[in-house]
Amino acid sequence: MTPLHSLAIEAGLQIDWEDAAGGPQHVADPALVAVLAALGLPADNAGVIEESRRLLAEDRAAGCSFVSADVAAAILLPAGCLDAGNAELVAEDGSRRSVTLTPVDGGLRMPPEATPGYYQLAQGARAIRLAIAPRRCFGIADAAGAARLWGTAVQIPGLRDATPRAFGDFGTLADGARRFAAAGADAVAISPVHALFPADASRYSPYAPSSRLFLNILYGDPALAGPQVDEAPSGELIDWSTAIPARLRVLRAAFEGRDASVREAVADYARAGGDELLRHARFDALHAHFFQATGATGWQGWPAEFHDPAGPAVARFAADHAEEVDFYLFCQWLAKRSLDAAQRSATDGGMALGLIADLAVGMDGGGSHAWSRRDDLLTGLSLGAPPDLLGPEGQSWGITGFSPRALQRTGFEPYIATLRAALDHAGGIRIDHALGLRRLWVVPEGASARDGAYLTMPLDDMLRILAIESHRARAVVIGEDLGTVPEGFRPKMDERGMLGMRVLPFERDQDGFIPPDRWSPEAAAMTGTHDLATVAGWWTGRDIDWNWDLGRTRAGSVEAEERATRAEERTLLWKAFTDAEITDAPEPSANDPTAAVDAALAFIAGTPCELAILPIEDLIGAVEQPNLPGTIDEHPNWRRRMPAPTSELLDRPEVARRVARINSMRNG
Template sequence: AAMEPRITLTLPMILAAKSLVLSPLHAGFSADPHHFGPYSPSSRLFLNPLNADPEFLFGEDRVAEAIEASGAGDTRRAGEGAALIDWPTAAAAKLATLRALFESFRAFDQQQTGGRLALDFAAFRKDGGELLEQHARFEALHAERFGADPSQWDWRSWPEPLRDPDSPDVAAFAARAAGEVDFHIFMQWIADRSLAAAQKAARDSGMSIGLISDLAVGMDAGGSHAWSRHKDVLVGLSVGSPPDLFNPNGQSWGLATFSPLALRATGFAPFLATLRACMRHAGGVRIDHVMGLTRLWMAPDGARATEGAYLSLPLDDMLRLIALESHRHGAVVVGEDLGTVPEGFRERLAEAGVAGMRVLQFERDERRFFAPSAYPPEALAMSTTHDLPTTAGWWSGADIKLKASIPGDQFGDDEAGAAAQRATDRPLLWATFREAGAAEGE
């Protein structure tokens, strides 16, 4: 027991928190529930309806009716009792429920003149404008093309006329599949309204910030944004990271990013739209790989990450726009400044009011872990991140065993050497806890 320190979160502790940081809620690919990674979205302008809670709009009884009408009840109940989420199975059940709810909405709510839900849906659709319409058209098109031929997952493999969102062929498809386009707008409506309700609930409970959204560093080049606004995006280049101490082969994430030339030519419209989408129903935003505001490691599709180069971005302009939108929305901004950070970049972020991140596992030298007083006030301190082992996993060495189980060449110490180093590190961390008054005993 002495080797397994635990912290138990109680309800008063949770309610006393100022904020809750989320993983990205960006729109994925509804037609492909196996593509569920939140950091490779179809579009960062819209939401993933799998995270939506329709009870905020329709109430528990009506949603329960939709669950049973869709035949998803048994699957949902089994999933709620499972230790882990089976994303493809859970997604199919959720989408089936939303489909049944949509049919009910069309048959009942939209037939009632002046009904609250129908009016709110119409207002949402009008406010969403062309961007929302194009996203819904992409989702419907993607479902048809990919459903008929798995090789057409990427819109760049579609027939030429369908690659242009403004083509007569796409307009004809939208007219023919109007019900499907409506369904995807319907899901965006539920996602938007339920996220707004969640933020309101957080603030009403006493949280001064509430939800902090997460802005992924890029989007999938085969997705909605790249299809509908391909001139904004550097299609054919993938964002990644250069070789470093943790990964000597570098990384290629398969993500597209904005063209700096297109940003300037459009008055940064795509960047502003993305910021506003992330701040719309949140008290703050965490910018993933915030170094991407000044430079991004890019490699051509199909090339190795080591064959990439840095792309420069207009940092000053982007920081000013972040400050403007932060002020307009009353939202805090956090930047993930971990990894290969340009010299002086963290100071630039601090000057602009963007909080950095300091992670317990990295805040150390060879002899000790740093005391809390050594952490800079312009950064958020945290025990770990989604890229690193949990603190319990680090303490037990589960990450070392997992790495050793992966076939192929591994970089760094072998299992025995890493375990020996961890045996040295644990007492160092515990000593820092004791000095800070956060722990006692051996």
């Protein structure tokens, strides 16, 4: 093995891997050198490779700072961290007790701990943080016994209620949650609500946030702070370029008109949020200032003296622009208050879970988190996906994520904080690209997605922390396990009580679509996701239309052949519906998707899966999908609105009929 390959493996890179079709792949040496350089491990020649290996050895020595284990299981500590003999175990409540560490091969053994949580294991001046996890995450059975629950999935900006608005917000969500609760649903899965870049109206994708620790202030419900929303309602599509500035004007009016009680509540919120919240508010104020003055889209484009969040230039700016910083603190307070109200609307209406939050896989490298805590992240690398069936050229998403070395060094504090922020207002969480808990496809900035490599993540540690936080929040966990799934990952999910995603278009075998009674109970069954064609869109071939109109087809593809293949697939799907006794009608034409939508919803409702999530687009029979992966402006991503308020949609005869059948099948 060459020194380069040895360094790459020690750094957690997978030189050899299998693609989605099971074919062997090998990362070329130039790609390894580029990825290692971005990881802070130069590998241009033998001398620097040796120095990089020394740095990794120092990191491994620092790995004594954190250890995870399961309740009632022996706890193994790495060699050299502590000495054999007595040590003091300190619980989160401050209680202390003595434990005995005994030698075993390769380290020390500590007696099992029966209570989940975080501990400090101290011996003189040395200490290790312990995370002791429940065996499984909080589950559907914990929340609702043996019930099979169902819910919907919504894009928050797309929702409507009785108040004309340019886009849906947390107030609209509260109304929608209340309506779905009354209709029998137990969950509303929502699009990500992470903080974006409010001064830049072109950045509205929920999956490229500035920070996952804070909220998208544009979703705050101004009515909770006084004024009514007074903005032009949108039509079928949201015009974010006008809608975002208009909403900021409404938020500023609410800020300027706040009374003494609101001022006091915001001050209390700011004190509780501490330095982390203050830095984020300062970032938003600085971003707005420099975006307007110079067009800088991220902190890298600011003058150098503003790159340090603790530096004197930032302190002077904050003092000189105290009103602006206060505005963004107010907006965060309002967003949190509004989202909490939406969750109360759901649970007060009788939902067992309420909101299911969506945790985006990463964040923008020019955003708030990267500015204030850049050592947490994989600087210089973009997350993405290798070439697969959904993306033949691979994908580079232009976002970054946590560095595994930094997680170990910090005792996983950034990851814990991110989970808590997502679970603060929810009865469940969907982890976007959950495969990233096992490995991340990392691409050097500016390189082709094909020139990336898989970086191993500390899966067992991250799953144990997830189990702890899931139980503390009493929230179920769904992992998006779609794409190139590494061997052994789904059994790990099952073992930890994470619900996988079973999505109708992908649930096939050599005989066709898998019958509903063979779907895994410990999963969330879905007709589709925001990245896929709706049932009506798939049945009519609308996704094929888009791909050919935009030139998104593979080399050598023939449109007529694709449409003929889709016709065969429609026949297979309809056969699955009739075999499952969902319908006995003949297959409808490609131009009339109504019966297919009815049958698909009932098919999913009939699975034994503990949870069924039915996108609102499918409940109403919409043809267009919210997002078309791999496009930016070519397709109106994240701009589509519902055709009517949620109450009116649920009252439509065809929707009411579908919901009644779903309730009957899930409760039967």
